[in-house]
Amino acid sequence: MSEIPTLEDLEGRLGGLSGKRILVRTDFNVPLDDSSGERVITDDFRIKAALPTINWLTERGATVVTASHLGRPKGEPKPEFSMDPVRARLAELAPGVELLENLRFDPGETGNDSAFVDQLVDGIDGYVNDAFGASHRAHASIVGPPARVPSAMGRLLQNEVDILLGMRNDPKRPFVGVLGGAKISGKLGVVEALLDVVDSLVIGGAMCFTFFAAQGKPIGDSLFEPDMVDTCKRLLTEAGAKGKTLHLPDDMTGVDADGNFAQFGSRIPDGGKGFDIGPGSAAAFTDVIMDARMVFWNGPMGMFEDERFESGTRTVAQAMADTKAYTVVGGGDSAAALAQFKLDDDVDHVSTGGGASLELLEHGDLPGLAALRGEAA
Numbered sequence: 001m002s003e004i005p006t007l008e009d010l011e012g013r014l015g016g017l018s019g020k021r022i023l024v025r026t027d028f029n030v031p032l033d034d035s036s037g038e039r040v041i042t043d044d045f046r047i048k049a050a051l052p053t054i055n056w057l058t059e060r061g062a063t064v065v066t067a068s069h070l071g072r073p074k075g076e077p078k079p080e081f082s083m084d085p086v087r088a089r090l091a092e093l094a095p096g097v098e099l100l101e102n103l104r105f106d107p108g109e110t111g112n113d114s115a116f117v118d119q120l121v122d123g124i125d126g127y128v129n130d131a132f133g134a135s136h137r138a139h140a141s142i143v144g145p146p147a148r149v150p151s152a153m154g155r156l157l158q159n160e161v162d163i164l165l166g167m168r169n170d171p172k173r174p175f176v177g178v179l180g181g182a183k184i185s186g187k188l189g190v191v192e193a194l195l196d197v198v199d200s201l202v203i204g205g206a207m208c209f210t211f212f213a214a215q216g217k218p219i220g221d222s223l224f225e226p227d228m229v230d231t232c233k234r235l236l237t238e239a240g241a242k243g244k245t246l247h248l249p250d251d252m253t254g255v256d257a258d259g260n261f262a263q264f265g266s267r268i269p270d271g272g273k274g275f276d277i278g279p280g281s282a283a284a285f286t287d288v289i290m291d292a293r294m295v296f297w298n299g300p301m302g303m304f305e306d307e308r309f310e311s312g313t314r315t316v317a318q319a320m321a322d323t324k325a326y327t328v329v330g331g332g333d334s335a336a337a338l339a340q341f342k343l344d345d346d347v348d349h350v351s352t353g354g355g356a357s358l359e360l361l362e363h364g365d366l367p368g369l370a371a372l373r374g375e376a377a
Protein backbone atom coordinates (compact mmCIF):
# COMPACT_ATOMS: atom_id res chain seq x y z
CA MET A 1 0.00 0.00 0.00
CA SER A 2 1.42 3.36 -0.92
CA GLU A 3 1.38 5.98 1.77
CA ILE A 4 -1.53 8.29 2.37
CA PRO A 5 -0.51 11.97 2.34
CA THR A 6 -0.77 13.74 5.71
CA LEU A 7 -1.69 17.37 6.45
CA GLU A 8 2.05 18.18 6.49
CA ASP A 9 2.45 16.64 3.02
CA LEU A 10 -0.43 18.77 1.77
CA GLU A 11 1.11 21.91 3.25
CA GLY A 12 4.37 21.06 1.47
CA ARG A 13 2.66 20.35 -1.84
CA LEU A 14 0.73 23.61 -1.76
CA GLY A 15 3.81 25.62 -0.71
CA GLY A 16 2.12 26.70 2.53
CA LEU A 17 -1.51 27.03 3.44
CA SER A 18 -1.87 30.74 3.97
CA GLY A 19 -4.73 32.07 1.85
CA LYS A 20 -5.48 28.59 0.45
CA ARG A 21 -9.06 27.34 0.29
CA ILE A 22 -9.23 23.82 1.73
CA LEU A 23 -12.28 21.60 1.41
CA VAL A 24 -12.57 19.34 4.48
CA ARG A 25 -14.97 16.41 4.17
CA THR A 26 -16.20 15.77 7.70
CA ASP A 27 -18.76 13.32 9.05
CA PHE A 28 -21.17 15.68 10.80
CA ASN A 29 -23.97 13.11 10.59
CA VAL A 30 -24.97 13.76 14.22
CA PRO A 31 -28.01 12.49 16.12
CA LEU A 32 -30.82 15.06 16.26
CA ASP A 33 -33.91 15.25 18.44
CA ASP A 34 -36.85 17.16 16.98
CA SER A 35 -39.43 16.32 19.66
CA SER A 36 -39.46 19.96 20.85
CA GLY A 37 -40.36 21.09 17.33
CA GLU A 38 -36.79 22.34 16.88
CA ARG A 39 -33.92 20.13 15.75
CA VAL A 40 -31.48 19.77 18.65
CA ILE A 41 -28.12 17.96 18.42
CA THR A 42 -28.09 15.28 21.13
CA ASP A 43 -24.40 14.39 20.73
CA ASP A 44 -21.78 16.68 19.14
CA PHE A 45 -18.97 14.12 19.45
CA ARG A 46 -18.45 13.96 15.67
CA ILE A 47 -18.20 17.75 15.37
CA LYS A 48 -15.67 18.02 18.20
CA ALA A 49 -13.67 15.13 16.75
CA ALA A 50 -12.99 17.15 13.57
CA LEU A 51 -11.62 20.20 15.42
CA PRO A 52 -7.94 19.15 15.56
CA THR A 53 -7.82 19.09 11.74
CA ILE A 54 -9.89 22.24 11.28
CA ASN A 55 -7.82 24.16 13.83
CA TRP A 56 -4.51 22.94 12.39
CA LEU A 57 -5.53 24.28 8.99
CA THR A 58 -6.92 27.62 10.20
CA GLU A 59 -3.87 28.22 12.41
CA ARG A 60 -1.79 28.06 9.21
CA GLY A 61 -3.94 30.66 7.50
CA ALA A 62 -6.11 28.37 5.37
CA THR A 63 -9.75 29.16 4.66
CA VAL A 64 -11.58 26.00 5.69
CA VAL A 65 -14.75 24.91 3.92
CA THR A 66 -16.32 21.87 5.57
CA ALA A 67 -18.85 19.59 3.91
CA SER A 68 -20.88 16.66 5.22
CA HIS A 69 -24.00 14.61 4.73
CA LEU A 70 -26.72 14.51 7.38
CA GLY A 71 -29.16 11.63 7.35
CA ARG A 72 -30.43 10.18 4.10
CA PRO A 73 -32.42 12.85 2.22
CA LYS A 74 -32.21 10.78 -1.00
CA GLY A 75 -30.93 13.36 -3.45
CA GLU A 76 -33.27 16.26 -2.91
CA PRO A 77 -33.25 19.32 -0.64
CA LYS A 78 -35.45 18.73 2.39
CA PRO A 79 -35.56 21.33 5.16
CA GLU A 80 -35.68 18.64 7.86
CA PHE A 81 -32.23 17.50 6.69
CA SER A 82 -30.61 20.94 6.42
CA MET A 83 -27.22 21.47 8.06
CA ASP A 84 -28.54 24.47 10.08
CA PRO A 85 -28.24 22.95 13.58
CA VAL A 86 -24.76 21.65 12.76
CA ARG A 87 -23.74 25.01 11.29
CA ALA A 88 -24.83 26.77 14.48
CA ARG A 89 -22.82 24.37 16.67
CA LEU A 90 -19.79 24.57 14.39
CA ALA A 91 -19.90 28.38 14.58
CA GLU A 92 -19.55 28.07 18.37
CA LEU A 93 -16.72 25.54 18.20
CA ALA A 94 -14.82 26.91 15.18
CA PRO A 95 -15.88 30.45 14.32
CA GLY A 96 -15.39 31.50 10.72
CA VAL A 97 -15.36 27.97 9.29
CA GLU A 98 -17.77 27.49 6.40
CA LEU A 99 -20.10 24.51 6.12
CA LEU A 100 -21.73 23.61 2.81
CA GLU A 101 -25.35 22.43 2.64
CA ASN A 102 -26.09 18.70 3.05
CA LEU A 103 -24.10 16.90 0.34
CA ARG A 104 -26.91 14.36 -0.11
CA PHE A 105 -29.30 17.07 -1.29
CA ASP A 106 -27.66 16.39 -4.65
CA PRO A 107 -28.09 12.90 -6.17
CA GLY A 108 -24.54 13.28 -7.49
CA GLU A 109 -23.16 12.68 -3.99
CA THR A 110 -24.25 9.08 -3.47
CA GLY A 111 -24.10 8.50 -7.26
CA ASN A 112 -20.44 9.59 -7.28
CA ASP A 113 -21.17 11.82 -10.23
CA SER A 114 -18.14 13.49 -11.75
CA ALA A 115 -19.95 16.78 -12.48
CA PHE A 116 -20.81 17.00 -8.77
CA VAL A 117 -17.16 16.43 -7.86
CA ASP A 118 -16.20 19.27 -10.25
CA GLN A 119 -18.66 21.52 -8.48
CA LEU A 120 -17.25 20.58 -5.07
CA VAL A 121 -13.64 21.33 -5.96
CA ASP A 122 -14.40 24.51 -7.90
CA GLY A 123 -12.21 27.27 -6.43
CA ILE A 124 -10.62 24.79 -3.97
CA ASP A 125 -6.81 24.50 -3.60
CA GLY A 126 -6.70 21.31 -1.57
CA TYR A 127 -8.86 18.58 -0.06
CA VAL A 128 -8.76 16.84 3.29
CA ASN A 129 -10.76 13.74 4.17
CA ASP A 130 -11.49 13.69 7.88
CA ALA A 131 -14.82 11.85 7.52
CA PHE A 132 -13.79 8.46 8.85
CA GLY A 133 -17.42 7.49 9.53
CA ALA A 134 -18.31 7.92 5.84
CA SER A 135 -15.10 6.63 4.24
CA HIS A 136 -16.63 3.21 3.55
CA ARG A 137 -18.95 4.96 1.09
CA ALA A 138 -17.67 5.43 -2.48
CA HIS A 139 -19.54 8.73 -2.66
CA ALA A 140 -18.50 11.80 -4.66
CA SER A 141 -17.16 13.87 -1.78
CA ILE A 142 -15.16 10.90 -0.43
CA VAL A 143 -13.56 9.40 -3.53
CA GLY A 144 -13.81 12.23 -6.08
CA PRO A 145 -11.65 15.17 -4.95
CA PRO A 146 -8.32 13.29 -4.52
CA ALA A 147 -8.18 12.73 -8.29
CA ARG A 148 -8.67 16.48 -8.90
CA VAL A 149 -6.75 18.46 -6.26
CA PRO A 150 -3.83 17.87 -3.85
CA SER A 151 -5.31 15.85 -0.99
CA ALA A 152 -4.57 14.47 2.45
CA MET A 153 -6.09 12.62 5.37
CA GLY A 154 -7.01 14.64 8.43
CA ARG A 155 -5.99 13.87 12.02
CA LEU A 156 -9.22 12.09 12.95
CA LEU A 157 -9.05 9.80 9.92
CA GLN A 158 -5.38 9.09 10.57
CA ASN A 159 -5.99 8.25 14.23
CA GLU A 160 -8.92 5.93 13.45
CA VAL A 161 -6.95 4.10 10.78
CA ASP A 162 -3.90 3.71 13.05
CA ILE A 163 -6.00 2.28 15.87
CA LEU A 164 -8.25 -0.04 13.88
CA LEU A 165 -5.55 -1.35 11.53
CA GLY A 166 -3.35 -1.79 14.59
CA MET A 167 -6.00 -4.05 16.11
CA ARG A 168 -6.39 -5.97 12.88
CA ASN A 169 -2.72 -6.39 12.12
CA ASP A 170 -1.20 -6.71 15.59
CA PRO A 171 -3.81 -8.18 17.92
CA LYS A 172 -3.07 -8.70 21.63
CA ARG A 173 -4.46 -12.06 22.69
CA PRO A 174 -6.99 -12.99 23.82
CA PHE A 175 -8.65 -10.62 21.34
CA VAL A 176 -12.41 -10.60 21.89
CA GLY A 177 -15.04 -9.21 19.52
CA VAL A 178 -18.35 -8.20 21.08
CA LEU A 179 -21.18 -7.83 18.60
CA GLY A 180 -24.73 -6.76 19.20
CA GLY A 181 -27.48 -4.86 17.47
CA ALA A 182 -30.51 -6.15 15.66
CA LYS A 183 -29.22 -7.36 12.33
CA ILE A 184 -26.77 -10.06 11.44
CA SER A 185 -27.24 -9.39 7.71
CA GLY A 186 -25.29 -6.11 7.68
CA LYS A 187 -22.55 -7.58 9.84
CA LEU A 188 -22.11 -10.91 8.19
CA GLY A 189 -18.87 -10.09 6.43
CA VAL A 190 -17.42 -8.75 9.60
CA VAL A 191 -18.47 -11.77 11.68
CA GLU A 192 -16.60 -13.96 9.20
CA ALA A 193 -13.62 -11.64 9.01
CA LEU A 194 -13.53 -11.24 12.79
CA LEU A 195 -13.47 -15.02 13.17
CA ASP A 196 -10.07 -14.90 11.47
CA VAL A 197 -8.60 -12.28 13.82
CA VAL A 198 -10.31 -12.67 17.20
CA ASP A 199 -9.95 -15.55 19.63
CA SER A 200 -13.58 -15.43 20.63
CA LEU A 201 -16.73 -13.65 19.63
CA VAL A 202 -19.44 -12.60 22.06
CA ILE A 203 -22.85 -12.20 20.46
CA GLY A 204 -25.78 -10.36 22.00
CA GLY A 205 -28.52 -8.09 20.73
CA ALA A 206 -31.40 -9.29 18.61
CA MET A 207 -28.98 -10.93 16.18
CA CYS A 208 -28.59 -13.77 18.68
CA PHE A 209 -32.13 -14.98 17.87
CA THR A 210 -31.05 -15.79 14.34
CA PHE A 211 -28.27 -17.90 15.87
CA PHE A 212 -30.75 -19.53 18.28
CA ALA A 213 -32.98 -20.37 15.32
CA ALA A 214 -29.93 -21.89 13.61
CA GLN A 215 -29.42 -24.05 16.70
CA GLY A 216 -33.04 -25.19 16.42
CA LYS A 217 -34.19 -23.39 19.56
CA PRO A 218 -37.63 -21.79 19.83
CA ILE A 219 -37.45 -17.99 19.75
CA GLY A 220 -41.12 -17.08 20.31
CA ASP A 221 -41.96 -13.83 18.56
CA SER A 222 -38.46 -12.37 18.91
CA LEU A 223 -36.97 -10.40 16.05
CA PHE A 224 -34.88 -12.54 13.70
CA GLU A 225 -33.82 -12.78 10.09
CA PRO A 226 -35.20 -15.97 8.51
CA ASP A 227 -32.96 -15.56 5.42
CA MET A 228 -29.89 -15.61 7.62
CA VAL A 229 -30.55 -18.83 9.53
CA ASP A 230 -28.49 -20.99 7.16
CA THR A 231 -25.68 -18.48 7.25
CA CYS A 232 -25.68 -18.57 11.05
CA LYS A 233 -25.53 -22.39 10.91
CA ARG A 234 -22.49 -22.12 8.69
CA LEU A 235 -20.87 -19.52 10.99
CA LEU A 236 -21.38 -21.78 14.01
CA THR A 237 -19.66 -24.64 12.19
CA GLU A 238 -16.93 -22.39 10.83
CA ALA A 239 -16.15 -20.98 14.28
CA GLY A 240 -15.76 -24.53 15.60
CA ALA A 241 -13.51 -25.52 12.68
CA LYS A 242 -11.31 -22.47 13.23
CA GLY A 243 -11.03 -23.27 16.95
CA LYS A 244 -12.79 -20.04 17.89
CA THR A 245 -15.38 -19.72 20.63
CA LEU A 246 -18.73 -18.14 19.87
CA HIS A 247 -20.33 -17.01 23.12
CA LEU A 248 -24.10 -16.81 22.81
CA PRO A 249 -26.35 -15.80 25.72
CA ASP A 250 -28.00 -18.57 27.71
CA ASP A 251 -30.54 -16.37 29.38
CA MET A 252 -32.63 -13.44 28.15
CA THR A 253 -35.07 -10.89 29.41
CA GLY A 254 -38.05 -9.66 27.45
CA VAL A 255 -41.81 -9.82 27.57
CA ASP A 256 -44.17 -12.78 27.73
CA ALA A 257 -47.22 -13.32 25.53
CA ASP A 258 -49.18 -10.88 27.74
CA GLY A 259 -46.56 -8.18 27.35
CA ASN A 260 -45.27 -8.48 30.91
CA PHE A 261 -41.57 -8.35 31.78
CA ALA A 262 -40.18 -11.88 31.76
CA GLN A 263 -36.92 -13.78 32.17
CA PHE A 264 -36.16 -16.69 29.87
CA GLY A 265 -33.45 -19.22 29.26
CA SER A 266 -32.20 -19.41 25.69
CA ARG A 267 -35.53 -20.92 24.61
CA ILE A 268 -38.19 -18.26 24.23
CA PRO A 269 -41.73 -19.58 24.78
CA ASP A 270 -44.60 -19.04 22.31
CA GLY A 271 -45.64 -15.42 22.08
CA GLY A 272 -42.64 -14.24 24.12
CA LYS A 273 -40.10 -11.71 22.87
CA GLY A 274 -36.51 -11.32 23.98
CA PHE A 275 -35.22 -7.73 24.32
CA ASP A 276 -31.98 -8.05 26.27
CA ILE A 277 -29.44 -10.61 27.39
CA GLY A 278 -30.16 -11.90 30.89
CA PRO A 279 -28.07 -11.39 34.05
CA GLY A 280 -26.34 -14.78 33.79
CA SER A 281 -25.16 -14.05 30.24
CA ALA A 282 -24.14 -10.51 31.17
CA ALA A 283 -21.96 -11.97 33.96
CA ALA A 284 -20.48 -14.58 31.61
CA PHE A 285 -19.73 -11.92 28.95
CA THR A 286 -18.12 -9.77 31.67
CA ASP A 287 -15.72 -12.64 32.48
CA VAL A 288 -14.73 -12.97 28.83
CA ILE A 289 -14.10 -9.21 28.55
CA MET A 290 -12.15 -9.07 31.84
CA ASP A 291 -9.84 -11.90 30.69
CA ALA A 292 -9.17 -10.30 27.28
CA ARG A 293 -6.16 -8.21 26.28
CA MET A 294 -7.98 -6.50 23.41
CA VAL A 295 -11.71 -5.95 22.90
CA PHE A 296 -13.65 -4.46 20.01
CA TRP A 297 -17.32 -3.78 20.70
CA ASN A 298 -20.01 -2.90 18.16
CA GLY A 299 -23.72 -2.91 18.84
CA PRO A 300 -25.79 -2.88 22.04
CA MET A 301 -26.76 -6.11 23.83
CA GLY A 302 -30.43 -5.16 23.98
CA MET A 303 -33.00 -2.43 23.69
CA PHE A 304 -31.12 -0.17 26.12
CA GLU A 305 -33.31 2.88 25.32
CA ASP A 306 -35.97 1.14 27.47
CA GLU A 307 -34.73 1.00 31.06
CA ARG A 308 -36.24 -2.45 31.59
CA PHE A 309 -33.85 -3.73 28.93
CA GLU A 310 -30.71 -1.66 29.48
CA SER A 311 -29.03 -3.95 31.98
CA GLY A 312 -27.18 -6.23 29.53
CA THR A 313 -25.73 -3.31 27.61
CA ARG A 314 -24.88 -1.48 30.84
CA THR A 315 -23.07 -4.53 32.26
CA VAL A 316 -21.04 -5.00 29.08
CA ALA A 317 -20.24 -1.26 28.99
CA GLN A 318 -19.06 -1.46 32.61
CA ALA A 319 -16.87 -4.47 31.78
CA MET A 320 -15.37 -2.50 28.87
CA ALA A 321 -14.54 0.26 31.34
CA ASP A 322 -13.16 -2.08 34.03
CA THR A 323 -11.05 -4.47 31.99
CA LYS A 324 -7.31 -3.93 31.64
CA ALA A 325 -7.68 -4.88 27.98
CA TYR A 326 -7.20 -2.33 25.22
CA THR A 327 -10.80 -1.39 24.42
CA VAL A 328 -12.29 0.08 21.26
CA VAL A 329 -15.96 0.85 20.75
CA GLY A 330 -17.29 1.46 17.26
CA GLY A 331 -20.75 2.39 16.15
CA GLY A 332 -23.22 5.10 16.98
CA ASP A 333 -25.47 2.92 19.17
CA SER A 334 -22.75 1.44 21.34
CA ALA A 335 -21.10 4.86 21.65
CA ALA A 336 -24.47 6.37 22.64
CA ALA A 337 -24.91 3.59 25.24
CA LEU A 338 -21.48 4.33 26.71
CA ALA A 339 -22.33 8.02 26.85
CA GLN A 340 -25.70 7.26 28.48
CA PHE A 341 -23.91 5.28 31.20
CA LYS A 342 -21.19 7.98 31.47
CA LEU A 343 -18.48 5.45 30.65
CA ASP A 344 -17.25 6.99 27.40
CA ASP A 345 -14.07 8.30 29.06
CA ASP A 346 -13.26 4.85 30.44
CA VAL A 347 -12.53 3.00 27.23
CA ASP A 348 -9.36 3.46 25.19
CA HIS A 349 -11.01 4.62 21.98
CA VAL A 350 -14.52 5.47 20.87
CA SER A 351 -14.59 5.36 17.10
CA THR A 352 -16.56 7.99 15.17
CA GLY A 353 -17.44 5.27 12.67
CA GLY A 354 -19.84 2.34 12.91
CA GLY A 355 -20.03 0.77 9.48
CA ALA A 356 -16.63 2.24 8.64
CA SER A 357 -14.88 0.66 11.62
CA LEU A 358 -16.43 -2.74 10.86
CA GLU A 359 -15.44 -2.50 7.20
CA LEU A 360 -11.90 -1.43 8.03
CA LEU A 361 -11.53 -4.41 10.37
CA GLU A 362 -13.02 -6.64 7.70
CA HIS A 363 -11.10 -5.50 4.61
CA GLY A 364 -8.14 -3.61 6.03
CA ASP A 365 -9.01 -0.79 3.64
CA LEU A 366 -11.80 1.64 2.72
CA PRO A 367 -12.79 3.38 -0.55
CA GLY A 368 -11.89 6.76 1.00
CA LEU A 369 -8.38 5.55 1.86
CA ALA A 370 -7.80 4.02 -1.58
CA ALA A 371 -8.80 7.34 -3.16
CA LEU A 372 -6.29 9.22 -1.01
CA ARG A 373 -3.59 6.78 -2.11
CA GLY A 374 -4.41 7.72 -5.69
CA GLU A 375 -6.16 4.47 -6.58
CA ALA A 376 -9.31 4.56 -8.67
CA ALA A 377 -12.47 3.80 -6.70
Ligand code: 3PG
Pocket (backbone or CB within 6 Å): 027, 029, 071, 072, 133, 134, 137, 332, 353, 354, 355
Ligand atom coordinates in the same frame (compact mmCIF):
# COMPACT_ATOMS: atom_id res chain seq x y z
C1 3PG B 1 -22.84 6.99 9.78
O1 3PG B 1 -23.53 7.69 10.53
O2 3PG B 1 -22.67 5.77 9.96
C2 3PG B 1 -22.11 7.65 8.67
O3 3PG B 1 -22.27 9.02 8.72
C3 3PG B 1 -22.55 7.08 7.34
O4 3PG B 1 -23.90 7.34 7.12
P1 3PG B 1 -24.72 6.42 6.10
O5 3PG B 1 -24.80 5.07 6.74
O6 3PG B 1 -26.05 7.10 5.93
O7 3PG B 1 -23.92 6.36 4.83
Ligand code: MG
Pocket (backbone or CB within 6 Å): 320, 321, 322, 323, 324, 325, 327, 346, 347, 348
Ligand atom coordinates in the same frame (compact mmCIF):
# COMPACT_ATOMS: atom_id res chain seq x y z
MG1 MG C 1 -9.98 -0.04 30.53
